[in-house]
Amino acid sequence: MGDLSKHFSAWEFECHCGKCESKPMSLSLLLALELLHISLSAEHKQEIVIKITSGYRCLEYNATIPGASPRSKHLQSIAADIQCYAISDNSQKAKVQIPPDHCASAINSLFPYSLGVGRYDDFTHVDARDRCVRWDFRSGK
Numbered sequence: 001m002g003d004l005s006k007h008f009s010a011w012e013f014e015c016h017c018g019k020c021e022s023k024p025m026s027l028s029l030l031l032a033l034e035l036l037h038i039s040l041s042a043e044h045k046q047e048i049v050i051k052i053t054s055g056y057r058c059l060e061y062n063a064t065i066p067g068a069s070p071r072s073k074h075l076q077s078i079a080a081d082i083q084c085y086a087i088s089d090n091s092q093k094a095k096v097q098i099p100p101d102h103c104a105s106a107i108n109s110l111f112p113y114s115l116g117v118g119r120y121d122d123f124t125h126v127d128a129r130d131r132c133v134r135w136d137f138r139s140g141k
Contacts, residue, residue, distance in 0.1 A: 005030050007037050013055030013080065020058040026078040028128035033080065035110055036126075040084060040098065043106070047087040049095065053123055054081040067137075073116060079127035081120075100124045101138070108134070 002009040008030060014022040033050060040048045057065070057074040073079035084103045085095040103124040107117050112132075118125035119136040 005034050007050065008033060008052070012052040013077070015056050015058050015061050016054065017058055017061035020061070022056045023077040025055060025080075026076075026128045029078055029080060029126070032107070032111060032115060032126060032128060033082070036084075036103070036107055039106055039110055040086075040103070044086045044098070048098070049085045049087060051083045051085065052080050053083055055079075073127035073129055078129065079116070079125065081123045081125050083123050 002012075004010055004013075004025065010022075010025070013025045037048055037050055040050075054065075054074060056077045057068075057072060059075065062068050062070070062072050062075055068074075074081075082103065083100065084098040086098055088094040088096060100121070100123055101119055104117050104119045107115065107124070107126055111117075114132050116125070116127040116129045116133040118134075119138050121138050
């Protein structure tokens, strides 16, 4: 149980710099992630974990990330980079990663006319921007 929503806690979205004070995450982003959780759980007929690999970022931390935009939606607390896992037992030790491309496709199905969704080799980016934007930065693309 999370403290922000059923499946997410504030600490998951904190900046990784370890120095700044994180900002509250967007309610629209949390709703999108919860709906993704419900959709993937139903599709896979088992419990799903959505790991937040990057949530809010301060300017200083964002500048240390190769390729990060200086106008990143992470700076506004409206973005998350995620990895999705299917749990094959109740202990959450046996996780099988759902391919990031599959997670991005699931978000596209749920929100075909909104959100920012980026496809990467190891994660999926999702943000609650005010318009629909899609991009693909996977290697080999």
